[in-house]
Amino acid sequence: MSVAPDKAKEVRKGENLNEETLSKFLGKVLNEFNGKLSVKQFPSGFSNLTYLINFANKDYVLRRPPFGVNIKSGHDMSREYTILSALDGSYDKAPKPILFEREVGILDAPFYLMERVEGTILRAGTPAEELPSKEQFKSLSENFVSTLVELHKLDYKAIGLESLGNPEGYVTRQVEGWGKRYQKSKTSEVKSMEKTGLWLSKNIPTSSGASLIHNDFKYDNLVLTPDEELNIKAVLDWEMTTLGDPLMDLGTSLGYWVHETDPDFIAQNQLSLTAKPGNPSRGEIVSLYEQKSGKTVDNIEFYFVFGVFKIAVIVQQIFYRYSMGHTQDPRFKNLDKIVELYGMLSQQAIKKKRIDHLF
Numbered sequence: 158m159s160v161a162p163d164k165a166k167e168v169r170k171g172e173n174l175n176e177e178t179l180s181k182f183l184g185k186v187l188n189e190f191n192g193k194l195s196v197k198q199f200p201s202g203f204s205n206l207t208y209l210i211n212f213a214n215k216d217y218v219l220r221r222p223p224f225g226v227n228i229k230s231g232h233d234m235s236r237e238y239t240i241l242s243a244l245d246g247s248y249d250k251a252p253k254p255i256l257f258e259r260e261v262g263i264l265d266a267p268f269y270l271m272e273r274v275e276g277t278i279l280r281a282g283t284p285a286e287e288l289p290s291k292e293q294f295k296s297l298s299e300n301f302v303s304t305l306v307e308l309h310k311l312d313y314k315a316i317g318l319e320s321l322g323n324p325e326g327y328v329t330r331q332v333e334g335w336g337k338r339y340q341k342s343k344t345s346e347v348k349s350m351e352k353t354g355l356w357l358s359k360n361i362p363t364s365s366g367a368s369l370i371h372n373d374f375k376y377d378n379l380v381l382t383p384d385e386e387l388n389i390k391a392v393l394d395w396e397m398t399t400l401g402d403p404l405m406d407l408g409t410s411l412g413y414w415v416h417e418t419d420p421d422f423i424a425q426n427q428l429s430l431t432a433k434p435g436n437p438s439r440g441e442i443v444s445l446y447e448q449k450s451g452k453t454v455d456n457i458e459f460y461f462v463f464g465v466f467k468i469a470v471i472v473q474q475i476f477y478r479y480s481m482g483h484t485q486d487p488r489f490k491n492l493d494k495i496v497e498l499y500g501m502l503s504q505q506a507i508k509k510k511r512i513d514h515l516f
Contacts, residue, residue, distance in 0.1 A: 163199070163275075163276065163277060163278040163280075163380070165197035165198055165199050165200075165208070165209035166197060166198060166199075166200050167197065167198070168196060168197065168198040168208070169198060169200070169486060170485065171224065171484070171485050172198065172206055172224060173196075174196055174208065174219075174221075174264055175263070175264060175265075176194055176196055178262075178263050178264070179194065179196075179210075179263060179264065180192070180193075180194040180212070182258070182263050183210075183212045183270075186256055187212065187213070189212065189213035191213075192212045192213030192214075193212070193213070193214075194210070194211070194212050195210075195211045195212075196208055196209070196210055196211075197209040199218075204223070204394070204396065204471075204475075205220050205221065205222055205223065205234075205237075205394070205396055206220070206221050206222070206223055206224075207219070207220055208220075208221075209273065210270070216273040216275075217255065217270050217271065217272065217273055218252070218270070218271050218272070218273045219268055219269070219270050220234065220237065220268060220269055220271070221234065221264055221266050221267070221268035222234065222266050222267070223478070223483075223484065224483065224484065233396070234257065234266075234267040234268055234269050235257060235259060235267060235269075236396070237269065237395050237396045237398075238254050238257040238269040240318065240321070240395045240398050241253075241254040241269075241271060241395060242254050243316050243317045243318050244316065244395075247311070247315075247316040248308075248311060248316075250304065250307075250389060250390065250391050250392050251391065251392060251395070252271045252272050252273075252274050252391055252393065253271060253272040254269060254270075254271045254272075255269075255270040255271055255272065256269065256270045257269040257270075274380045274390055274391040275380075275383070276380040276381050276382055276383050276390045276391070277380070277381040277382070277383045277387065278377055278379065278380055278381070278393075279376045279377060279379070279381070279430050280377045280430075281377070281429060281430060283430065288430070288433060289387060289433075289435070290435070291433075291434045291435035292435060293385070293387055293435065294433055294434070294435030294436050295435045295436070295437075296386075296387070297376075297381070297387050297389075298431075298435070298436050298437055298442070298445075299445060300387075300388065300389050301376070301379070301389070302442060302445040302446050302449055303449055304379075304389050304392065305371075305374055305406065305407065305410065305446070306446065306449040306450045308368075308369060308370075308371055308374070308392070308406075309368040309369065309370065309403040309406065309450065310368070310450075311368070311369050313368070313369040313400060318369060318400070319400075321369075321398070321399055321400050322399035322400035322401060323400070324364070324367030324400045324401050324402070325364075327364065327367075327399075327400070327401035327402050327405070328361050328362065328364060328401075328402050328405060329361055331401070331405060331463070331467075332354075332357045332358055332361060332463065333358070335354075335463075335466060335467050335470050336354045336357070336358065338470050338474060339354060339466075339469075339470045339473060342470070342473045342474045342476075342477040343473070343477075344473070344476060344477055344480050344493060345493065347496060347497055347500050348500075349497070349500030349501050349503065349504045350466070350469060350473075350496065350500040350503075352504060353462060353465075353466050353500060353503040353504060353507070354466065356462070356507055357459070357462060357463055357466060360459055361459075362455070362456045362459055364402045365402050365403065365404045365452070365454075365455075366402065366403060366452075367400055367401065367402065367403075368400070368401075368402075368403040368406075369398065369399075369400060370398065370399060370400070370401050370402070370403055370405060370406035371392065371395065371397070371398050371406055372397035372398060372399065372405075372406060372409060373394050373396075373397050373409065374392070374406060374409065374410045375410060375413040375414075375429060376429060376430055376431065377429075378392060378393045378394045379391070379392060379393070380392075380393060403450075404454060404457075404460045405460060405463065405464075407443070407446055407454070407460060408457075408459075408460030408461050408462075408463050408464035409463075409464040409467060409468070410442070410464070411439050411442060411443070411457075411460070411461045411464050411512060412461065412463075412464025412465040412466075412467065412468045412499075413429045413431070413464070413468060414429065414431045414436075414439050414442060415429050415431050415432045416431065416432055416436065416437075416438045416439060416513065417432045417433070417434060417436070418438065418513065418514060419432065419515070419516070420516045422498070423498065423502065423516075438513050439461065439512045439513050440511075440512060440513045443457055443512075457512060458506055458507070458510055458511065458512060461506055461512040462503045462506050462507060465499050465502050465503040465506070466499070466503055468499060469495070469496045469499035469500060469503070472492050472495050472496050472499070473492075473493070473496045475489055475492055476489060476492035476493050476496065479492070502515065
C-alpha cells in the first residue's frame with residue numbers, strides 16, 4: 158500500500174506568525190517584491206514550531222522556537238542552521254538551508270528557512286488505512302537503522318563540525334544535565350523518575366566512541382518517499398545534534414521504540430508507530446545496529462534507560478510550559494501521565510536488566 162504525503166494544516170491558535178512583516182522580509186531577501194505569502198503549520202511535533210511557507214508560488218519550511226521559551230540550547234535556531242549548512246553537500250538526507258534571521262524584529266524570535274522536502278512522515282495519528290503494511294514496516298525499520306549508522310559514520314571533522322560539541326565526558330554531562338532539567342521543570346513528585354536519575358548517575362559506562370549524533374532519531378523525524386518503497390529521503394529536526402557517544406543516540410531511539418509485545422498502556426501513549434506489526438523488538442534493533450555498524454553494543458540497558466529518562470524530561474518540560482500558561486495546545490494537557498509512565502518503564506528495565514518484555 159502507498160502512504161499519503163505529509164500535509165500542513167491551519168496554524169494553531171496562539172502560534173500565528175506576523176504575515177505582513179514576514180512577507181516584506183522575504184520579498185527583500187529573496188528578491189521577490191511582488192510575491193504573495195500563505196502560511197500553514199505542520200501540526201505534529203512538541204518542540205520547535207514548523208510552518209509551511211508558500212511565497213511567490215514556491216514552498217519553504219520555516220522553523221522557530223515555541224512561544225514562551227528561552228531561546229537557547231535545543232531552541233537555538235542559529236545552531237540548527239549551522240548544522241544544516243555544514244551537512245549541505247556532504248549528506249544528501251539533510252534539508253538544504255536557505256536563510257537564517259537572528260534579529261527578533263520579524264517574528265519575535267530568531268528563525269530559519271529551509272527547502273521543503275515533500276514526502277510521507279509517519280506520525281502517531283496516521284489513519285489506519287494509511288499505515289504501512291507489515292512488510293513495509295520491516296523494510297523501513299532496517300533502513301531506519303542503516304540511516305542511523307550512516308549518520309554515526311559521517312566524518313564530522315571533514316564537514317566542519319568539529320567544534321559542535323565535546324565528546325569527552327559526554328555521557329556524564331548528559332546524565333547530569335537532564336537530571337537538572339527535570340528538577341527545574343517538576344510540577345509534582347514522581348518517585349520513579351527520581352530513582353532513575355540517581356541510578357543513571359551511579360552507573361555511567363565508559364564511552365563507546367565519538368560521532369555526530371542526532372539525538373532525536375525516530376520515525377516522525379524522517380521524510381519518506383510517498384510510494385510503495387517508503388525509502389528515507391530526509392532526516393528532520395537537527396536541533397539537538399551534537400558530538401558524543403553514538404550509543405546515547407541509539408538509546409534515545411530505543412526509548413521511543415514501543416513494541417507490539419509491550420502492554421497496551423505503554424503503546425497507547427502514541428509517541429510512536431513502532432508498535433505496529435512488522436517492526437522489530439528493541440533487542441532486534443540493537444542486533445541490526447551491531448550488524449550494520451560492525452560494533453559490539455555493551456551495557457545497552459544503561460543507554461535505553463537514559464533514553465527513556467531523557468524523553469520523560471522533554472515531555473515534563475513541555476507539560477511545565479503548559480501548566481504555566483505559556484502554551485494552550487490541548488495535546489499537552491495530560492503529558493504528566495506520560496512522564497509517570499516512562500518513569501515506571503525505566504525502573505522496570507533497571508530491575509529486570511533488559512530492554513524487552515519488561516512487564
